[in-house]
Amino acid sequence: QKDWSGSFPSGKKITVVFVIGGPGSGKGTQCAKIVSHFGFTHLSAGDLLREEVKSDTEQGTMIKNLMHEGKLVPSEIIVRLLLKAMLASGNDKFLIDGFPRNEENREAYEKIIKIEPEFVLLIDCSREEMERRILHRNQGRDDDNMETIRRRFEVFQQSTLPVIQHYEKMGKLRRVVHSEDYDN
Numbered sequence: 001q002k003d004w005s006g007s008f009p010s011g012k013k014i015t016v017v018f019v020i021g022g023p024g025s026g027k028g029t030q031c032a033k034i035v036s037h038f039g040f041t042h043l044s045a046g047d048l049l050r051e052e053v054k055s056d057t058e059q060g061t062m063i064k065n066l067m068h069e070g071k072l073v074p075s076e077i078i079v080r081l082l083l084k085a086m087l088a089s090g091n092d093k094f095l096i097d098g099f100p101r102n103e104e105n106r107e108a109y110e111k112i113i114k115i116e117p118e119f120v121l122l123i124d125c126s127r128e129e130m131e132r133r134i135l136h137r138n139q140g141r142d143d144d145n146m147e148t149i150r151r152r153f154e155v156f157q158q159s160t161l162p163v164i165q166h167y168e169k170m171g172k173l174r175r176v177v178h179s180e181d182y183d184n
């Protein structure tokens with residue numbers, strides 16, 4: 001495995017913060033605010049994948065289908081896209097939004113990018129509120145329909161909560177609560 005940390009400016013400390021939260025919890029919205037104040041580069045994993053879908057390739061079609069079903073794309077694909085975007089930015093501070101979404105994502109990141117996150121920001125929001133926000137956001141997203149939303153919530157519960165618990169155990173989790181009635 002190539003050690004990509006050598007591809008970043010040498011001697012420079014690279015800061016990574018993961019921003020995790022359920023679908024529609026406000027990850028993108030909060031990241032935009034943080035970036036404008038603190039000079040981070042905001043990388044939305046979902047946006048990188050949507051860009052990839054636009055390139056009319058076989059991989060783009062595969063990603064499109066998985067996203068339409070609310071499923072996760074293979075870890076190497078998203079990790080590679082993140083690495084490319086990090087290197088292209090020339091920055092040394094990154095807010096990575098919507099990643100890692102499962103333990104396999106986290107392990108692939110640790111193996112390939114190897115930059116331990118400074119901390120992990122969890123945006124905690126009730127399911128009811130997340131659902132309301134998604135249904136009102138009008139971004140023309142093909143996965144913002146009830147059926148796919150239900151699937152995305154399941155993936156969050158089953159696959160992303162274990163990642164959150166991992167970082168909580170490591171003392172790296174910082175939780176921001178958006179709603180009082182989060183029932184989990």
Ligand SMILES: Nc1ncnc2c1ncn2[C@@H]1O[C@H](COP(=O)(O)OP(=O)(O)O)[C@@H](O)[C@H]1O
Nearest residue numbers: 022023024025026027028029030133134136137
């Ligand atoms: N604190 C908030 N209060 C009300 N609406 C919000 C808040 N944060 C985000 N939204 C709205 O909710 C929708 C989902 O937010 P977004 O940032 O796209 O979430 P995510 O990236 O987690 O899916 C957007 O339409 C956004 O404008």
Ligand SMILES: O=c1ccn([C@@H]2O[C@H](COP(=O)(O)OP(=O)(O)O)[C@@H](O)[C@H]2O)c(=O)[nH]1
Nearest residue numbers: 023024045046067070071072073078098099
């Ligand atoms: O690391 C990632 C990030 C996103 N996705 C896919 O992209 C979709 C949209 O993710 P995004 O973060 O944009 O949206 P959210 O569901 O948080 O509103 C997800 O449902 C997944 O299908 C993925 O597979 N791996």
Ligand SMILES: [Mg+2]
Nearest residue numbers: 027028044046
């Ligand atoms: Mg988003």
